[in-house]
Amino acid sequence: MSWASDYLDEARAAIVGAGSLQDLEQLRVGYLGRKSPLTLRLREAAQLEIEERAELNRTKIHLEDLVKTARRELERVAIERVYADSAVDVTLPGDPVPRGRLHLLTQIRREIEDIFLGMGYEVFEGDEVVDAWSNFDALTTDAGHPSRSQNDTFYLSEDVLLRTHTSPDQIRLMEARTPPIYAIMPGRVYRRDTPDATHSPTFLQVEALVVDRGITLADLKGTVLHFFRQLFGPAREVRMRTSFFPFTEPSVEFDVTCFICDAQGCPVCKHSGWIEMGGAGWVDPDVFRNVGVDPDEWSGFAFGLGIERIAMLRHGLPDLRLFWENDLRVLEQF
Ligand SMILES: [Zn+2]
Known part of the structure; x- marks a missing residue:
């Protein structure tokens, strides 16, 4: 070696x-x-x-x-x-991706729209910023009416404001169309209110308007009844009580039988078996004249509801503010 x-x-x-x-x-x-x-x-x-x-x-x-x-x-x-x-282990479970969902108020609004679309109504969306004429004058709420006060209404200028109800949509619609009209108008409205459990400076309304020949009070009651039976179940009944609104004549408020206790009496219906749901009435002939509809030829009814109220009643929610606070612990329940 x-x-x-x-x-x-x-x-x-x-x-x-x-x-x-x-x-x-x-x-x-x-x-x-x-x-x-x-x-x-x-x-x-x-x-x-x-x-x-x-x-x-x-x-x-x-x-x-x-x-x-x-x-x-x-x-x-x-x-x-x-x-x-x-290396990536493709067999490992992935990180969960949270799924979004529609807000409860959007779900109920769409449910209401579906019921009316099923009856052949159209859904009309108006503007949230309107002039005083369509929010008040055209609906015969004259200057000096307390609801026009700066204490109740958000004015953007002397004559322009955030709508206080969805009724100016009725004015827009009747100005733009020739009857017959079958429409609902859902949307956000604004009032100068301090937020608490039952008040909010903004909330959602839905309003229905029918203008046609030969419309009677029975048509109003039948429509409201059908709507509430779709929304709250086939056993519901509706009653009407006389009331006053500036833009309808005559005016009524309507109640529906309590869907929580089945009209047997409970805290929600204050043991009366009835729950107040909204206001309605015959379109005042002066309103028709203001928008160029001939009251001798046409008649019609309108009614309005609060979408939050329906959500609170149906789900037993105690406080209006829950809808706007965006607390996922609340929103994820629906
Ligand atoms: Zn009850």
Whole structure:
């Protein structure tokens, strides 16, 4: 055995056993570097036999090949480890993506729209910013009426305001169309109210308007009854009580039999078996004249409801403010 073959055996064993690229580099410097025994011995080559010099050179080339092969293998292992660490396990369950939902008031509004669309009505959406004429004058709410006061109404200028009810939509619609008209007008309205459990400066109304020939009070009652039976169940009954609104003559308020106790009496209906649901009436002939509809030819009715009130009654919600606070613990229940 020559010096060179012993050197090669020792170096090969060390190189094959190298655990990392750093270790391999240290071994390369140790066995092949400028101060390695092999290099030092080659420097003396001039004094060596040709045979021995050739063997040392072969050993050097052999060791360089071994280092190259070992480096490639260590690099391959390192890359595989990086891949393994960053790999995605497609069998793991993903992070849940929260699903949105429609706000309860939007759900009820759409339910109401569906019931009226089923009766052949159209859904008309008016503007929230209106002039005083369509919000008050055209509906025969004359100057001096308390609802026109700055204490009750949000004015944007002397003559422009945030609508206090959806009734200006009736005016817009009758101005734009020739009867017959069968329409509902849902939307947001504004009043100067301090928020509490039953008051809010903004809330949702839906108003219905029918203008046709030969409309009678029975049509109003039948429509309201059908609507509430769709909304609250087929056992519901409706009653009307006389009332007053400036733009209807005669005017009524209507109640529906309590759908919580089935009219047996409970706290919600104040043990009367009836729940107040809204106002209605015959369109005042003066309103028709204001929008150019001939009251001798046409007659009609209008009625209005509060969408929050329906939501509160149906779900037993105690406070109007819950709808606007956007508390997910509340909203996610519906
Ligand atoms: Zn009841």
